[in-house]
Amino acid sequence: MRTAFRLVTNIVLAALVAACSQSQAPESAPPPEPLVGLVEGLASGAVDVIDLTQPLNAKTPIIQLPPPLANTPGYTPHLISNFDDDGPAWYWNWMEIGEHVGTHFDAPCHWISGRDLPCVDVLDADQFIGPAVVIDVTGEVAENADFVATRKTIESWEVEHGRIPDGAWVILRTGWGSRASDGEAFFNPDDTGMPHYPGFGLESATFLTTERDILGVGTEAVGSDAAVGATADPAFPNHFTMHGAGKYGLTQLANVDQLPVTGAVVIATPLKIDRGSGSPVRVIALVPAS
């Protein structure tokens, strides 16, 4: 008798629980512990997201190599349909673009020194995200557009801000991003047509690839090397050294002036292009709100 009563009670309770759970959506599951701060920070505004990407359009400046070297096409959109007979309910384009156009990612296989190293398609996705350190050389660049980062540039930064962490993106803040919509100002050519813009060089690249363990470097100019790297030995020494060591490059970054010196996390995910030597990329940074 008592057993039968208990059974009926349990059935009634189970029915009540079922009824309640049907009428009321369950609470959202909290994010797992390592990500809870990020999710809550994004929702509350304690974490800001900075877009480090330049606009991609027909005017986006592209690197200009002298003859007889081949150059890349820039970005050209081609309309497929725009709510018309070719597609009454949809708008879409196809595009013509080089791998190294606008804000983009340089993979190790881009350079002769890294020709047997990974292209974008085989990189592990955990290689696209890391802490950012921002080395501000806007003062030096204002004095000298041909500024090249050296070992001393990096070491002086570390004296003030601490050792560059493993897995870091090392970003050179030059102010050059403000010129990105004006090709003339961006390449800054002299009377002979030689461009002048700042970047990394042999010394900085050698130090960062042998004495630190970074993901790669980022710049605001058209390439990760300074313009004078074109006539250096080896040519484009930052490319030669970084990619030969399996490291990456990010170029034509925007809004670098909005990054803290340390404390940002940069995410740069290239397209998974088969044997891609690089890829246009939407680079973002997660930063503590100031």
Ligand code: MN
């Ligand atoms: Mn490139």
